[in-house]
Amino acid sequence: xxxxxxxxxxxxxGIHEGKVAKWIVHExxxxxxxxxxxxxxxxxxxxxxxxxxxxxxxxLFFSEGAVASVGEPFVSFETxxxxxxxxxxxPKTPLEDAGFATTVHEVKQAEAIEVSGTRTSPAGHxxxxxVATPDIAATPERVLAIPSVRRLARENGIAIEEVxxxxxxxxxxxxxxxxxxANQDRDxxxxxxxxxxxxxxxxxxxxxxxxxxQEEIVPLSSIRRSIMQAMVKSKFxxxxxxMMDEVDVTELVSFRxxxxxxxxxxDVKLTFLPFIVKALIAALKKYPYLNxxxxxxxxxxxxxxxxxxxxxxDTDRGLLVPVLHHxxxxxxxxxxxxxxxxxxxxxxxxxxxxxxxxxxxxxxxIGSAKGLFFPPILNYPEVAILGVGRIRETLLRKDGEIxxxxxMALSLSFDHRVVDGAMAQLALNEIKAVLAEPKxxxxxx
Amino acid sequence: xxxGELTEEVQMVVIxxxxxxxxxxxxxxxxxxxxxxxxxxDIGGVCLNRGCIPSKALITAAEDYAKGKNGNVPGIDxxxxxDFRKVQEWKDSVVTKMTQGVDMLLKGNKVRVVKGEAxxxxxxxxxxxxxxxxxxxxxxxxxxxxxxxxxxxASLPFxxxxxxxxxxxxxxxVPKRLAIVGGGYIGIELGxxxxxxxxxxxxxxxxxxxxxxxxxxxxxxxxxxxKEWQVEVVTGALAKxxxxxxxxxxxxxxxxxxxHAVSADYVLVTIGRRPNTDELGLDAAGITLDGKGLIPxxxxxxxxxANIFAIGDIVAGPALAHKASYEGKVAAEAAAxxxxxxxxxxxxxxxxxxxxxxxxxxxxxxxxxxxxxVKTGRFAYGANGRAVSMNAANGFVKLIADEESGVLVGAQxxxxxxxNLIAELALAIEMNATLEDMALTIHAxxxxxxxVMETAEAALGTPIHMLKK
Ligand SMILES: Cc1cc2nc3c(=O)[nH]c(=O)nc-3n(C[C@H](O)[C@H](O)[C@H](O)COP(=O)(O)OP(=O)(O)OC[C@H]3O[C@@H](n4cnc5c(N)ncnc54)[C@H](O)[C@@H]3O)c2cc1C
Numbered sequence: 077x078x079x080x081x082x083x084x085x086x087x088x089x090g091i092h093e094g095k096v097a098k099w100i101v102h103e104x105x106x107x108x109x110x111x112x113x114x115x116x117x118x119x120x121x122x123x124x125x126x127x128x129x130x131x132x133x134x135x136l137f138f139s140e141g142a143v144a145s146v147g148e149p150f151v152s153f154e155t156x157x158x159x160x161x162x163x164x165x166x167p168k169t170p171l172e173d174a175g176f177a178t179t180v181h182e183v184k185q186a187e188a189i190e191v192s193g194t195r196t197s198p199a200g201h202x203x204x205x206x207v208a209t210p211d212i213a214a215t216p217e218r219v220l221a222i223p224s225v226r227r228l229a230r231e232n233g234i235a236i237e238e239v240x241x242x243x244x245x246x247x248x249x250x251x252x253x254x255x256x257x258a259n260q261d262r263d264x265x266x267x268x269x270x271x272x273x274x275x276x277x278x279x280x281x282x283x284x285x286x287x288x289x290q291e292e293i294v295p296l297s298s299i300r301r302s303i304m305q306a307m308v309k310s311k312f313x314x315x316x317x318x319m320m321d322e323v324d325v326t327e328l329v330s331f332r333x334x335x336x337x338x339x340x341x342x343d344v345k346l347t348f349l350p351f352i353v354k355a356l357i358a359a360l361k362k363y364p365y366l367n368x369x370x371x372x373x374x375x376x377x378x379x380x381x382x383x384x385x386x387x388x389x390d391t392d393r394g395l396l397v398p399v400l401h402h403x404x405x406x407x408x409x410x411x412x413x414x415x416x417x418x419x420x421x422x423x424x425x426x427x428x429x430x431x432x433x434x435x436x437x438x439x440x441x442i443g444s445a446k447g448l449f450f451p452p453i454l455n456y457p458e459v460a461i462l463g464v465g466r467i468r469e470t471l472l473r474k475d476g477e478i479x480x481x482x483x484m485a486l487s488l489s490f491d492h493r494v495v496d497g498a499m500a501q502l503a504l505n506e507i508k509a510v511l512a513e514p515k516x517x518x519x520x521x
Numbered sequence: 522x523x524x525g526e527l528t529e530e531v532q533m534v535v536i537x538x539x540x541x542x543x544x545x546x547x548x549x550x551x552x553x554x555x556x557x558x559x560x561x562x563d564i565g566g567v568c569l570n571r572g573c574i575p576s577k578a579l580i581t582a583a584e585d586y587a588k589g590k591n592g593n594v595p596g597i598d599x600x601x602x603x604d605f606r607k608v609q610e611w612k613d614s615v616v617t618k619m620t621q622g623v624d625m626l627l628k629g630n631k632v633r634v635v636k637g638e639a640x641x642x643x644x645x646x647x648x649x650x651x652x653x654x655x656x657x658x659x660x661x662x663x664x665x666x667x668x669x670x671x672x673x674x675a676s677l678p679f680x681x682x683x684x685x686x687x688x689x690x691x692x693x694x695v696p697k698r699l700a701i702v703g704g705g706y707i708g709i710e711l712g713x714x715x716x717x718x719x720x721x722x723x724x725x726x727x728x729x730x731x732x733x734x735x736x737x738x739x740x741x742x743x744x745x746x747x748k749e750w751q752v753e754v755v756t757g758a759l760a761k762x763x764x765x766x767x768x769x770x771x772x773x774x775x776x777x778x779x780x781h782a783v784s785a786d787y788v789l790v791t792i793g794r795r796p797n798t799d800e801l802g803l804d805a806a807g808i809t810l811d812g813k814g815l816i817p818x819x820x821x822x823x824x825x826x827a828n829i830f831a832i833g834d835i836v837a838g839p840a841l842a843h844k845a846s847y848e849g850k851v852a853a854e855a856a857a858x859x860x861x862x863x864x865x866x867x868x869x870x871x872x873x874x875x876x877x878x879x880x881x882x883x884x885x886x887x888x889x890x891x892x893x894x895v896k897t898g899r900f901a902y903g904a905n906g907r908a909v910s911m912n913a914a915n916g917f918v919k920l921i922a923d924e925e926s927g928v929l930v931g932a933q934x935x936x937x938x939x940x941n942l943i944a945e946l947a948l949a950i951e952m953n954a955t956l957e958d959m960a961l962t963i964h965a966x967x968x969x970x971x972x973v974m975e976t977a978e979a980a981l982g983t984p985i986h987m988l989k990k
Binding site for chain 1: 859864892928
């Protein structure tokens, strides 16, 4: 007989707490597994919390009206079903307790013999067909999913049974797991994904009812799906951190205004992006660990000697990342032309796969949509991505004077497995220095 | 604490060096933990030293001898002699080779091996005793993998002539008469092997059938083969006593209330195995055993004490080496912080009888209780070109599928190489393969696995090499 402490269970996705409306049991009561313990109220419904074990209620940790959060001690029991719940998770196989000389039944028999000391005993029970064959009838049908998909779900803290399978006969595919994950993230951003080794909470009895008529169902497009996969992969593989900073680009703004006419004469659309590409490359050259890839399997970091810069581009179909291959060999005009050409192709859906492959670092520009600071997600397996926000006009105190200035917002995300914060900030400083003083670009080419 | 007693700090302690423990130790080391493996006897555990490996070596030798003596293919005659001591030497060399291999792997993975008997003195501390000294180790994680030992019947205590499988595997000569109490897989495997070496074997089984966990269609084939090797099988027999004398042992048993007796050189008692959990000081660790002496664990092999895991023969499930190894990997990964879990669809199980028996997943009855409708197919070895050309036309393959989806849920193979054929079927079940998938996979000709494809087609109603009834 052991004491088992039952933690307040999760009542549904995203529901972290509930008010104890009424205790159905009292201290000292004997309860069976699955019998209701309490009624708990949250902003969506009143649910009954079932008992996870059979045993005597020792202590109720909350008084009626109090609010309990997931994981807090809720009820303690005196029970001998200490790990009964956990045990249920071990798959039962027909071999269990069957002919494979399991230690199980024979032992009992032998012990019985030793105790009684009688000299009659059945010979040779290497098995117990007559006894305790596992309760197959009670074994639920196993959901269809292959071992690697089951592992993927586990690694992301998902119970495979909860994933909706879209494969043949409801088979759960890798994509289904990713889709489930994406949904979970949307509904429930704060919930940690870590696997819980404590007793899994029983599902709350009352199912929450949502008004599905209010929802519009939009099937995922293939681009949406691959964005989803890429984001999940990046977010869950590479712990990344974002440095945010502002740079005074007053000089750059006037320089670009000057160049606009020249550009128009050449029939080139000159945005700030080519300058940012140049500045980024200058920083990558100085800090090569940001233009790199982590090869975890072989325990090494590959420093890339070419600079292929991905430009995140918003299109009607979703986010695409065309690549400026060998951007370090391009003049400012070439960069401007290439950027215009590639983003036009991306927007019209004419871009080729190889034009979106092989980038070594990326730029994500939210400035054109008037965004400011944001933590960009790495274009995995790259180590760095530069987020560019809008340029805003402001007053700046400079050398004791108040001056008009143009400030640009920068957010540099980096893979913290490869690069540490100080180096990232130094790299960001380099980007700032080049952007602040466009003349330096001449030196960097 | 005794004066002078030292406690050393270790990240991971594994207790027991069998197929559960040594595999767990290697995996934990691969994942960067600093690992210590404690083994009281021999690295490799029961499986390598006195179970799977030596028994299979003897079974192969017996088969070689029998084929030589009786001829396999007509027209080839042999003069065959048997030097059983040499056979035993060879078997021992096989064991040595395998255990040395494990030693090398442990060393290569920087697992520190400590000789001695381990028991818990606290939830984070074990003491290891050797004949001369004791040493304490304080651990962060521990995996218990102490395996099992043969069950002794109070009425038939082990002695000079009442033996466990360990001694029977190591006999210096072929006994003239061998009586076996227990018609499970170990009794059948060893009984048939010694019968092939020339012993007169009697098997007593308590239930109405040998290998009682298996379908009657399987046990029938084995029963027939045992008869061919002049093995006498008595079912429904209760062993009552054994009296050892200088040169034999007399075993008394009861069938339907009637007393019988059989004399033999040795009696092998193989009625099951009990977990080595009674002398581990588990109380000190705070672990409670279940009524069967097994350690309750969760889906990662974790005991009620979160940093202690248990795997193999000491936890629920079939006592098989490959199950122990699988659980060992899961537990080591969980200890290292990975989200691994015991999550298999099936475990194959093999009886190295003649013919071999191999099963995986559900049998037809079991499947019938889980699925609304079940579809089966059966194909005979006699209709397979390779089986016949191996002079091994005895046996069958049976597949069991969920009728609605066609997904394979179980399989049984009886016949030559069943132990190898079962691997494809286990993979098929884990991969949710359907009968169609198997029927549409090209299998090389002429081979035994072609029967898998043919059986799937038989289940679908269109077998080529078989006429429909
Ligand atoms: C004759 C025979 C044939 C078999 N054939 C097969 C077969 O063909 N296929 C198959 O899958 N299985 C077979 N088995 C079963 C298989 O051997 C076991 O399932 C397997 O060995 C279990 O592995 P384990 O790691 O749990 O324990 P074991 O292999 O039993 O290893 C446990 C180890 O722990 C050590 N130990 C115990 N207590 C302590 C302690 N306190 N301190 C330190 N060390 C300790 C023991 O000395 C032992 O070496 C056979 C068994 C027998 C007896």
